[in-house]
Amino acid sequence: MPPKAHILIIDDDANTLASLARAFRLAGHEASVCDNAARALEMAKAQRFDLILSDVVMPGRDGIALLEDLKNVGVSVLTVMMSGQATIEMAVRATRLGAIDFLEKPISTEKLLLTVDNAMRIAHLEEENRELKRRLGRHQIVWASAMMREVLAQVEHVAASETRVCIRGETGTGKELIARTLHEKSQRRSGPFISLNCAAIPAELMESELFGHEKGSFTGAAARHTGKFEQAHRGTLFLDEIGDMPFTMQAKLLRVLEEGEIERVGGDRPFAVNVRVVVATHRDLEEQVRQGAFREDLYHRVFVFPIVLPPLRERCEDIPALVEHFVRQFAEQNNWKPKKFSADSTEKLKQYPWPGNVRELRNVIERILLLATGDTVDAETVERALPRDSQWRSAKSDGTGVASHGTHANGSLAGRVEVFERETLLLELKLHHHHMTNTAKALGLERSHLYKKCQQLGIDLRAIRSES
Secondary structure (H helix, E strand, C coil): CCCCCEEEEECCCHHHHHHHHHHHHHCCCEEEEECCHHHHHHHHHHCCCCEEEEECCCCCCCHHHHHHHHHHCCCCCEEEEEECCCCHHHHHHHHHCCCCEEEECCCCHHHHHHHHHHHHHHHHHHHHHHHHHHHHHHCCCCCCCHHHHHHHHHHHHHHCCCCCEEEECCCCCCHHHHHHHHHHCCCCCCCCEEEEEHHHCCHHHHHHHHHCECCCCCCCCCCCECCHHHHCCCEEEEEECHHHCCHHHHHHHHHHHHHCEECCECCCCCEECCEEEEEEECCCHHHHHHHCCCCHHHHHHHCCEEEECCCHHHCHHHHHHHHHHHHHHHHHHHCCCCCEECHHHHHHHHHCCCCCHHHHHHHHHHHHHHHCCCCEECHHHHHHHCCCCHHHHHHHHCCCCCCCCHHHHHCCHHHHHHHHHHHHHHHHHHHCCCCHHHHHHHHCCCHHHHHHHHHHCCCCHHHHHHHC
16 A cells, blocks of 8 residues: 655645545645745745645646646656646656656646556655665675775675685774675675674673574573574674674684584584674784683684775775765755765875775765855865864874874884774863764764774773863
């Protein structure tokens, strides 16, 4: 059954407006009325309608002119035209301007309601199509560099096998996208792709999340819960940030990988699961093994075929393509007019070191599009949108592209990245008035991961709140 519609009816005849509105309301639709095209344009700009039903011949601006006005101001709404003086030329012109139907008066109630039902089905299909494009866009790998060509060649090479893959790379480089691509190119593509961020799950809940639990197995277990392994049966389970998995859980994961069986918390028997496990981490697993924080036997189980994702600062050739992709994505998502980036604005984006990688770039592009006033984004707008990183900006000002003081000048790569991460977090916290949920959302992080990252970087949340 088609969804009910909010319809704007436009006609200069009061009796027609009253009878059509009554017919639509009796059928369960919502109807608003207007007796002239100029007022109708203002109503369409001010609120959302599912359908416009407009007469053609009216005093002042007619229905055809209304179609042109709607198109010029960027209002996209399904429109049906009606006229008692219809001509073929009139119908052709209306159709070219976007009308989905042209009805000749007098129109039966049955015909009108059928037209509305058909229009709503069209709208529903168009929305499904847009959602599908958005979903595909979110999971699309965008690249232009030789580095990423090599990465994707490795993905192609290993995807069809059952080999366990460990994806390594800094936060925000797109490890989950690579894992999804591995799944889509594998023989398991018709099965589910299930993802779990090990850093976002409290240690006491990790076993239940992975293996599930039976009803009554612990306080609060009001019903049976299906774990990620069971959900991923005949598909792929992606364990992100496996380096953050609690040590006690590592032994249980190892047993599942060796035996192919799981047992729910509170269960009395194990059962088989058929799952390909792909893992990812931004940590140095070898160093964690040496420090005793990660089991060596589990390391050898998951680290069979490594794929290393380079940070964005090492593949600046990808930035223009990524910018174009994100601009198109945000334009479709928000019904914005797409903007172009000038050559110097793109160059400025290339100069920034991107400690948050592609995820940070996406957030910055959204900020730029909100700040930009014209059809073309200039370098000044990019400058305003980028984090206020004093060390990076001083590096730019001396023309070297390398910071001339502090940790950036003499520290290791990891140390420099840590400085950028810390300054980026401090900036975002300030921008969002230290609201952790909003800050985490802006950075594309889980809230628990943001707390953990602040702790790792030595950010005292209580202290900075008291200072503000």
